[in-house]
Amino acid sequence: MRTLGSFEGWSSLIRASLVWLGEADPLLGRSSIENADPVRRKLRSLLLGWYFAFKTIPTTSKEAVTFANQIERDEGGNEVRLHSEFYEILSEHFSDRRGEVRPQLIGEFIKQNQRRIECGIRFEEGGERNGKKLWKVEVTDLTTLNHNMTIFLNLS
CATH class of the missing domain: 1.10.10 (Arc Repressor Mutant, subunit A)
Known part of the structure; x- marks a missing residue:
């Protein structure tokens, strides 16, 4: 899983835990927001x-x-x-x-x-x-x- 800029700690702990638990990756919607x-x-x-x-x-x-x-x-x-x-x-x-x-x-x-x-x-x-x-x-x-x-x- 690719980290987000300077949020390595958040990405490796919170984001990875959510994905491991079967929840959606919190960054999935990021590209659509950026493109808007x-x-x-x-x-x-x-x-x-x-x-x-x-x-x-x-x-x-x-x-x-x-x-x-x-x-x-x-x-x-x-x-x-x-x-x-x-x-x-x-x-x-x-x-x-x-x-x-x-x-x-x-x-x-x-x-x-x-x-x-x-x-x-x-x-x-x-x-x-x-x-x-x-x-x-x-x-x-x-x-x-x-x-x-x-x-x-x-x-x-």
Whole structure:
């Protein structure tokens, strides 16, 4: 049985005893609670999308929006968004009232959640370029990241 963070004592005594007695594991509902957290879902989406787009390359929020907005024309002359999955993540979570994706909203969100690990990755400061903060994704757990990227890519 995997322990919960710094609750090794509780996990080995109370939790293990409950499970041994045939009771439900008190942590079984934990993942559904975590998945219901809108900030966690937003951060997971942004982290996975950012990693898929830029890997660990430091990037500004404005560069991310520019990347997501890239369009080309298909054979029929129709405009097609090149990075539609990333654009959808940004537009769902970081659009203003007019529906425009705002780099400032992205930067503020990343700053509030930097170093918070989700899916085996986290945002870190990556320096500055022309006075703008660069953000990069740092891998903290490659196995967890690979698992989550597989799910992410299958949903895209």
